[in-house]
Amino acid sequence: MEEKPPVTVIAYSRDKFTSRKLSDVREALSIKGYDVVWINIDTVSLIRELKEALGIHEVLVRDFKRGSGRPGVRVFPDYLFVLLHQIYETEGGLKRERIGLLLRGNLVVTVQEIPGDVFDPIRESIREGEGLFRERGADYLLFALLEAIVQNYVPIIERISSKMEELEARILGRGDKTVLHRIHGIRREILFMRRTVFPLLEAFRKLQLEGEKFFAEDTKPCMEELHDHVMEVLEILEGQRELANSLVELYYSTISMKTNDIIRILTVVSTIFIPLTFITGLYGMNFRYMPELYWRYSYPAVLLLMLGIAVGMLAYFRRKGWI
Incomplete structure (x- = not known):
């Protein structure tokens, strides 16, 4: 089976649009005559070629290739670079993938570790001429890409909430040991999400302050909205963390109540048999x-x-409400 080209180019203006799949970064950079050019690279192996073609700083290559690269923003005189994580749900739990976004003039470059992302609605809107993409510049496209990544956190958080509601019902029902195991698994997912999202506060604030010159006046409020959206996601995660802790307390309270019921019944039986014995x-x-x-x-x-x-x-125990 033939492999798909790792480079996708979407170039557009108000009245024209083109989309191409290529294997070479330099060929993608040679596309001219459009207001905005978006180059998406689905492999880390081409980042060195991108560096040589654009003359970007070596530190960006190191930031992206470093396995534990922390989300952040680097601002240079004529371009800026944003590093953050996309999060996906897999059978084994949550997984994250680093993604780098570069803004330089009318050029936006996205570099991913593996194929697949959350940008398909943006591609469709550009292709169909929907929304403001054809009317705005590359800075608005960068905002939309960042917003899409943050928005993708929300359905994952909602599914975590659904899992906790299900577990709460199971705790009040049976309260077996598998429930406690699943609660701890959810707590790990919440912590994983929080570690991923929290650094974005600092990154987006730096993007607003130090990268201000890269954004048009009508895009700057969008960046403020993006920062507020991250705050909302973190507040939801904090609420979920507290709920997960309360589920653990509810589990142990339920187990304690059941144990007390068992002890009470055994005590009643023992008390009855004392005079009989x-x-x-x-x-x-x-x-x-x-x-x-x-x-x-x-x-x-x-x-x-x-x-x-x-x-x-x-009869006496029943009248007293002990059984």
């Missing part, structure tokens, strides 16, 4: 001079006595 022990001593042993109805009388004691104690 005393009676059976008394008449099991086999002393020679026990007149009632020779009484014809002594056996059924003792059984009725024991039954009366048990029923009487059960």
Whole structure:
């Protein structure tokens, strides 16, 4: 099966549009005559070629290739670079992928570790001429790409909330040990999300302050909105973290209540059998001079006595609300 070209170019103006799939970065950079050119690279292997073609700083290559690269913004005299993470849900949990976005004049470059992203609605809007993309510049496209990444966090957070609601119902129902395991798994996912999103506050604030010259006046409010959106995501995550902690407390409270119920029942049973054990022990001593042993109805009388004691104690416990 033939591999897809790793470079995709979308170039557009108010009245024209083109989309191409290429294998060479320099060929993609040679496309001219459009107000905005967006180059998406689906492999890290071409970042060195991108550096040589654009003359970008070596530190950007190191930032992107570093496995634990922290999200951030680097501002240079004629371009800026944003590094952050996309998050995906997999069968084994959450997974994140680094993505770099470069803005230089009318050029926007996105570099990803693997193919696949959350930008398809943007591509469709540009292709169909919807929204403001054809009327705005490359700075607005950069904002839209950043917004799409942040927006993708929201459905993941909503699914985490749904999982916690399901677990809460299970805790109130059975409260088995698998529930506690799943709660701890959700807490790890929330922490994973928070570690990914929190650095964006500093990155987007720096983008607003130091990268101000790269954005048109009508795009600057959008960047402020982007920063506020990250704050909202973090507030939701904080609420989810508190809810996850409360689920753990609810689990242990439920287990404690069930344990107390079991102990109460066992205590009632033990209490009932104490006098019965005393009676059976008394008449099991086999002393020679026990007149009632020779009484014809002594056996059924003792059984009725024991039954009366048990029923009487059960009635008393029930009236007291102990059972």
